[in-house]
Amino acid sequence: MTIVYIADTGVFIRCGGPDRNKYQRLRRAVRRGGVSLHIPKRVFEELGGDPTADVYPSGTTPISDGLTEGWVLVADDLEYRNPLVSTVMDETRRVIANETGRDEDRIEKTDTALVGLAAQLLDTRDADKVVLLTTDKPAGQAAELLLAEHGFSDRIEYRYVSEEYLETITAAEFRSETFDSRST
Incomplete structure (x- = not known):
């Protein structure tokens, strides 16, 4: 059984940088x-991985060690032409907007990308299960x-971190x- 773990920006921000205990604990747990x-x-x-990005321009990312060591992987591009991926991303925006009382246009595209990636991995059978x-x-x-x-x-x-x-x-x-199903 292939389980794929998808992590959100907030996980790494909550950990702090590579010199923090929470970051090292996460690193150790994932690697082990x-x-x-x-x-x-x-x-x-969002984590600063693309220094040319308009929205989050930075060359220093708190996950650079994880990328180098291989315990953090940047997923392939989302296949927006896949109707499941695009539909789930649109639906995610609506659900989050309704849940939070925010305008759909103000929902982070990253949030929809998380669910879109999960859908894509399950749909293409690259994962039997996904843990977000x-x-x-x-x-x-x-x-x-x-x-x-x-x-x-x-x-x-989903696991609340x-x-x-x-x-x-x-x-x-x-x-x-x-x-x-440990979600809380």
Whole structure:
């Protein structure tokens, strides 16, 4: 069974930089768990991975060590021509807007990219299951709700990455036998 872990920008921001204990604990857990954290290109850009980006221009990213070491991977481009991907991304924007009371136009494109990537990986069978690690509860809830509506109810899980989660994370979090719908 292939489980793919997708991480949101907030996970890395909440960890702090590579010199922080939470970052090192996450790094150790992911590496010992034998997995990688996949991030959409939008997350990469938000973390400063593209110095030419208009929105988040920076050349220093808190994940550069993870990219070099291979425990963080930038996912392939989203296939917007895939009707499932584009539909789920549009639906995600609406769900988050309704949940938060914000205008749809103000919903971060990164949030929709997380759910779009999960849909794409499940649809193409590049993943049997997806675990979304996020600090954004509405995005995580949208992922579980919408992907279930599109036939992936038993193949998606979101984990809310709180301070406590990062302070206690171990490699066991990344082993297939721990896939247990732990979303909170």
